[in-house]
């Protein structure tokens with residue numbers, strides 16, 4: 001048996017618990033080198049908010065590894081070259097990793113695996129970030145599922161119900177000192193301006209923060225989740241686990257396992273984890289999910305990609321308070337509530353007739369949970385161009401959605417403070433408020449808060465006509 005070191009290549013699995021690649025390496029009793037590569041020359045760079053999160057998450061992983069005798073080595077460059085250099089430097093004869101599923105990453109991993117295997121370097125890959133592999137759950141006709149409900153019914157039968165792996169107690173040390181790029185050299189944090197520091201108070205980044213968020217959520221809010229999940233005004237209505245999942249600080253298996261204590265109570269919540277799994281099925285089978293309509297009849301859609309309107313949507317200046325609150329929540333915290341994501345996305349696509357891909361790009365750049373599968377699949381879902389999508393003609397009304405899901409206007413008041421003195425009756429539709437009411441609330445439409453960027457009724461009819469035109 002060899003005593004050469006094993007490289008564990010961390011990617012979107014920045015945790016020490018339930019990390020099969022790490023555990024397998026540790027169990028071999030050979031020295032373990034823990035590596036993270038900030039990959040260059042990839043098809044799609046990480047968005048700015050994701051880079052910010054990554055900085056803190058790597059710091060947290062580094063501390064966790066230190067606590068069990070390991071050390072995180074950071075390098076920047078092409079994965080292929082970095083691995084090559086490290087193998088040369090250390091005599092490692094095995095590389096372990098947990099699988100990833102977007103096309104670019106899969107191509108990279110397959111090429112590396114083929115090359116290393118040919119050079120008699122062992123490569124082992126593991127399932128760690130999904131409950132079941134995207135190719136596993138098949139229909140009776142041996143196809144992948146394109147509709148969520150039957151998918152999730154079938155998927156639950158194939159879920160691996162073994163316990164999640166505990167964090168290793170110690171990592172066998174690799175004795176030679178290895179060069180590691182100082183984290184600041186990775187330049188992941190924004191500098192001028194430093195918009196990252198305003199997001200910091202909202203999050204406890206890293207494995208420990210993820211585990212606490214899960215525990216706290218299961219200790220209470222999960223009971224009201226079926227109703228509260230639609231209420232952006234309720235601080236703990238949802239788990240806010242998405243960025244932790246996106247970076248693999250916690251695994252879906254850990255979540256599933258924790259929910260087993262009371263599966264009935266957690267059923268709705270677990271179904272959302274199911275949507276994440278389903279999104280990965282769609283991405284795996286449709287590598288261009290972020291750029292290509294799943295339903296090709298949408299290719300003929302006559303988008304009106306107006307730069308100024310896109311900018312106003314991005315900045316939360318549309319004149320529709322619920323939409324603006326959502327876009328400003330995103331800017332302020334790096335996250336946006338799911339109900340609001342559906343409304344803001346629908347507004348961009350249907351009220352402004354801007355191509356869903358512009359919205360996908362903005363979310364990719366600004367969300368701390370930006371995920372190659374969930375983001376693309378969800379944008380296509382809202383657009384109506386996706387698998388099992390909302391029909392295009394379902395056009396969310398941006399003010400009645402606000403009245404239903406933010407009935408007292410608390411969410412709007414938090415993120416659109418210039419409207420905070422408006423009475424509830426007008427908080428979601430300030431343009432209907434009498435002049436005196438506006439005056440008393442200090443709101444000057446067109447001056448300190450915009451008039452609606454487009455009339456709702458007109459926009460709705462225009463969107464339906466544009467859709468109809470694609471079918472003629």
Ligand SMILES: Cc1cc2nc3c(=O)[nH]c(=O)nc-3n(C[C@H](O)[C@H](O)[C@H](O)COP(=O)(O)OP(=O)(O)OC[C@H]3O[C@@H](n4cnc5c(N)ncnc54)[C@H](O)[C@@H]3O)c2cc1C
Pocket residue numbers: 229238239240241242243245246269272273274275276277279336337338339341342345363367369370371372374375376378379382
């Ligand atoms: C236009 C649009 C873009 C989106 N982009 C992303 C994205 O980039 N990354 C992302 O993780 N989610 C995305 N979502 C899905 C969803 O909005 C977020 O997962 C959710 O808001 C995260 O908050 P939470 O962790 O509190 O969710 P919870 O309600 O607590 O749900 C638990 C977990 O289930 C998963 N989940 C929940 N809803 C969905 C869903 N509809 N689709 C897929 N997975 C889901 C997430 O991993 C989430 O953390 C998007 C939705 C829309 C409408």
